[in-house]
Amino acid sequence: MMIDIKFIRNNPELLRQAIKNKNEKADLDTLLNTDETRRRLQFDFDTLKAEQNSVSQVIAQKKRAKEDASAELSQMARVAEQIKGLQTELTAVNAQMESLLLTIPNVPQSNVPIGRDESCNEVIRHVGEPVKLDFEPKDHLEIATQNGLLDLMRGAKISGSGFPIYTGLGARLERAIINFMLEYHLQKHGYTELMVPLAVNRKTMTGTGQLPKLEDDMYHISEDDLFLIPTAEVPVTNFYADEVLSYKDLPLKHVAYTPCFRREAGSYGKDTRGLQRLHQFNKVEMVRFVEPQDSEAALEEMLQDAEDILQAFGLHYRVVSLCTGDLSFASQKTYDLEVWAAGGKKYLEVSSVSNFGEFQARRANIRYKDATGKLNHLHTLNGSGLATPRLMIAILESYQNADGSINIPEVLAPWMNLKI
RNA sequence: GGAGAGUUGCCGGAGUGGUUGAACGGGACGGUCUCGAAAACCGUUGUACCUUUACGGGUACCCAGGGUUCGAAUCCCUGACUCUCCGCCA
Structure with missing residues (x-):
């Protein structure tokens, strides 16, 4: 294909x-x-x-x-x-x-801004207001340390830097965030959950377009030629590889929580403080399989699904349309969501929502029979909903108090057995 | 990890090395019949590539990759996966 x-x-x-x-x-x-x-x-x-x-x-x-x-x-x-x-x-x-x-990339949609790198990305809109704090805010690492939420030193000891350990309340908070997001997509957005393998074979990695280009960015188990997934997109999209679906089955909407593993080769020393850039992190991922004529609308819907999470936390963010130079190999159009971090006073990417058109469906050989009985490749999309580390940063920094303590966002209360 | 069995079309299931892209049954679809339906009967029912304005023609594919042969679904080798039994183990 x-x-x-x-x-x-x-x-x-x-x-x-x-x-x-x-x-x-x-x-x-x-x-x-x-x-x-x-x-x-x-x-x-x-x-x-x-x-x-x-x-x-x-x-x-x-x-x-x-x-x-x-x-x-x-x-x-x-x-x-x-x-x-x-x-x-x-x-x-x-x-x-x-x-x-395999080295030919997907063609960007005509409405994607043309540009070399992220400086040419187009900010579509800002949503909400940056949180107003009447004291000098601390950054997430200070807050986490003061409250005993993270132990990065021990993470480095047992694995290496970039492998965080969430401790005590920090672990509960992380787990609550994941559960909240999963249930939100299940109950309010109509997704079906999958719990998937974290190590996948070469064919699967090629199907979604990570291979051959990004082999150096992934953890590889040579003994069995398996790769640790950099995103749940890989196993979830390949769920239907080599299959023929019916138009009656579409659209299919799946959500999955998984840890994600990235070697981040070549990005040493860049934005590494605290949870900003990690080798292992948690993410809830949404994936859709749709008929070709529906994929543009589906992209906007998924973007909204991801935005709903940020809004539920009351966090300020902006929506960015990636320019051609910043688009991934397989994507034909991508929106990023960037959340406001009150401590670092900057926007951090927490979600990437992409339409792949038939690019991945061709590579992974996922087809469907349309209403006239004709065989076609369907369109795939996916979006983070969301990645937790930078979300955690934004939450800690936005919900901090002058004395360094933090409040728990109201929406998480049911997930932490707390009464507020 | 050890031993055995298996993998054929939408499904079940045949298949002696040569007119088998694949019998037979089921399903689905179209038609006849019917007021309508069922039953019965007739017909259709894979994918990819090349070629043709079109009708059509050609090639490949019976888990995957090699091999034997003028010729392979059929014989040989290797691998993947599934199932059963034994061992180990959460």
């Missing part, structure tokens, strides 16, 4: 532009040349095979009639040899095609 080679063949300039705008390094010319070679080989192969098939029947007839078929046999011996040669070439070219196709 992969990305549609016919589409690439017919729209090379569109692809060239998309690759450039996304700052990707995909070799389109080699791909197109290889495609031509492949088609020529395939044609020759098919032609010879057709000859072999028909003469083989003649041989069968003659043998049954006890006639001499030695002329045909020697002719076919030659043909068989040629076929074998072509077969070898074809196999090699097909493999080359596949690895080239």
Whole structure:
């Protein structure tokens, strides 16, 4: 499957532009040349095979009639040899095609701002007001330390930096946040929960587009060639890999809580204080499977689903439309939600909501039969709803008191067995 | 970890190395019949690629990858997965 080679063949300039705008390094010319070679080989192969098939029947007839078929046999011996040669070439070219196709990114939607990097992202709107504190706010790490919520030193001791340990009330708070978000999506947004494997195979990682590009960013268990998931998107989207669904099943909406693992190779020393950037963190993820004509509307809906969580916490945030240079490899349009951190006085990314069009469905081979019985690739979307670390930062910093204590957000009370 | 059995189309289930893309049954869909329905009968019912303005034609696919052969669903090798039994273990 992969990305549609016919589409690439017919729209090379569109692809060239998309690759450039996304700052990707995909070799389109080699791909197109290889495609031509492949088609020529395939044609020759098919032609010879057709000859072999028909003469083989003649041989069968003659043998049954006890006639001499030695002329045909020697002719076919030659043909068989040629076929074998072509077969070898074809196999090699097909493999080359596949690895080239895997490096072609998804094409951004036309309404995505064009730009090199995040400085070109477009702020769509601000929602709510930054919390007003009549004292100099502390940052989340100070608050967490003072209240005994986190033990990063011991996390570093037993695993390494970036593997946080939530302690006591901190652990309960983290768990309450996760449960609150999960139940919110289940009960108010109509998602169905999945609890999924945290280690997945290579095919699965390729299906959603993490591989081959991001192999260095993932934890890999070489013994079994398994990868720790960087997001629940991977196992949840691949839930339907190699399947054919019915239009009657759609839209499908799944939500899953999982820890996420990221090596964050190459980002050392950047925004590392406290919970800002971690190798392991918790996230509730929403995934949707929809008919193609519904995916644009579904993206807006999912964005709202994620926003609802921030609003439930009464946190100020902004919605950002990512520019082409900041879009992920597989995405054709992405909104980020950035929550206001009162202590650090900056916006922190807590959610990324993306429409992948048919890109992932092609790679993972997820199809559906539409109302007319026609087979199509469906569209996939996903969005964080939300990632907890930076949400925790915003909560601690927004709900702090002058004496360094913190209040528990009202919506979490039922999840912590607290009476407020 | 050890031993055995298996993997065929939407499902069940045949298949001797040569007209098998695949018998037979079921399901689904269309039609005949009927006031309507059931039953019965007739027909249709895979995917991908190449080619053709079109009708059509060609190739591949019977878990995956190799091999034997003029020719493989059918024979051989390797691997994946499923099931049963034993061992170990939460």
